[in-house]
Amino acid sequence: MKLDQEEVLGELYNLLLNKGTREWERGQLNTTKEAVESGGKLKEQLAILEAQLRPLASRNNLTPDVADFYLKIKDEPEGHIAFDFEKHLLSDLKNQERAIFAGGCFWCMVEPFEKRPGIISVLSGYTGGELASPTYDQVSGGYTNHVEAVEIIFDTRLVSYAQLLALYWQLIDPTDAFGQFQDRGSQYRSIIFVQNESQKQVAEQAKAQVIASGKYTRPIVTEIRLASPFWPAENYHQQFYQKQPKRYRRIKRARQQLVRFQSLKDKVPLRKPKPKK
Template structure:
C-alpha cells in the first residue's frame, strides 16, 4: 500500500488531535511532528517513531487508530470494511432474534459467531455499565462499569439460541471472573445478557448442565444478567479479524492454545468422574 510522506504527516497530525490517542502515544507523535517541522530527515524520524511505538505494538497494546498507523509504518496492510454499525439491524422480527455475550476482548468473539450458518450480523460494543455512549478508552480503563461484548442477530429458522449458548461455552473460560485469557479487568468478565425469560431459562439450564458435567475443577462464574442498552463500539473495532488479520491471528493463537489445553483437561476429568461412578 502506497503511503506518501504527506499522508504520513497528515496521519500524525490527526492522531495528535484524536481524543482516543493515549497521552504517551501523543507525546511520541508530537515529538516526531516537531522534529519534522524543524527539518529532521523524514525517513530517520519515522524510523525513530516506529521504534518508540514498537514495544507496545508487539504486545497489542496501542490504541486502535495508532495501531493502524503503526501497521502502515511497517508496511503491513490494513483491510478496510464497511461500517457494520449501520447495517446491523434485523429486517424480519418474526424469525430473527438477538443475543448478547461478553467473553473477553470482543475482537476474538466476532469470528466464531459470524461464520456460523444463520447469523445475520455481529456487532462489537459495550453494555452493562452506567455511562451513556461510552468510548473505548473509558471502557478499557474500567471507568464505566461496561464490559466488551458482541450483539448477534440470528435467524431462528437456521440456528437456535441454545446453539449460540453452547458455542459461547466453547470459546470462553467460564471459571475466570477477573477477565478472559490475556485480557484482565472487570471489563472483560464473562456474562450472558438475556433478552427475555426464555433466553434466561435456556442460559441457566445450560450453565447448570456445565456445572454438573464436572468438566471444570474450578467453579463456573459466568454471570447471567438481563440485557441492557448495547452501545456499538467505534468502527475500527468492528470485524477486527478481517481488518487486521495478522494481528488478529496472533491474539487468536494464544487464546486457542489455552482453550485447547483447558478442554483437554475437561475431557480427562469427565472420563475419570464417570469411571469413579462405576465403582
C-alpha cells in the same frame, strides 16, 4: 493508495477531537496538521509522523483510531478496511434476534460466531458498565465496569439462541471470575446478556446443563444479566481476525492451548485435605 491532502487533514482534525486520542498522540497529530496547513509537503510530514508513532505502533500501543490512521499512512491494507456499522441492524423483526456474549477479548469471540450459518452480523463492543460511549482505554483500564463483548444479529430460522449458547460455552472458561485465559481483569468476565424473558429462560437452562454435566470441578461463575446499552468498539477492533490474520492466529492458538489445558485440569478431581489426627 495515494492519500489526498484534504482527506488527511480531515482525519487529523477528527482525531484531534476524538476523546479516545491520548495527549501525546494529539500533540504529534496537531504538529503534522499545522505543518501541512502551513505549506509543508504532505508526504514528508506524514513520514515524520509515521516515525514518531512507530515505537508505539510496533508494540501495538496506539489508541484504536490512531492505530487505524497509522496503518493508513503506512498504506497497509487493513488500514483501509472500514466496518459498515449501518449494516448491523435488525431488518426483519419477525425472524431476527440479538444475542450478546462476553467471554474475554472480543477479538477471539467474533470468528466462531461469524462463520456460523444464520449469522447476519457480529459487532465487537462494550457493555455492562455505567459510562456512555466508553473508549478502549477506559474499558481496558477497568475504569467503567464494562466488559468486552460481541453483539450478534442472527436469523432464527437458521440458527437458534440455544445453539449460539452451546457454542458460547465451548469458547469460555465459565469457572474464571477474574478474566478469561490470558485476558485478565474485570473487563474480560464471562457474562450472558439476555434481551428478554425467553432468552433468560434458555440461558438459565443451558447454564444448569453445564453445571449438571460435571465437566467442571470448580463452581460455574458465568453471570446471566439483562442486556444494557451496547457501545460499538472502535473500527480497529471490528473483524480483527480478517484484518490482522497473523496476529489473530497467534492469539487464537494461545487461547486454544489454554482451553485444552483447562479442560484437562477440570477433569482431575480436587484433592481433599487429609483430616488432622
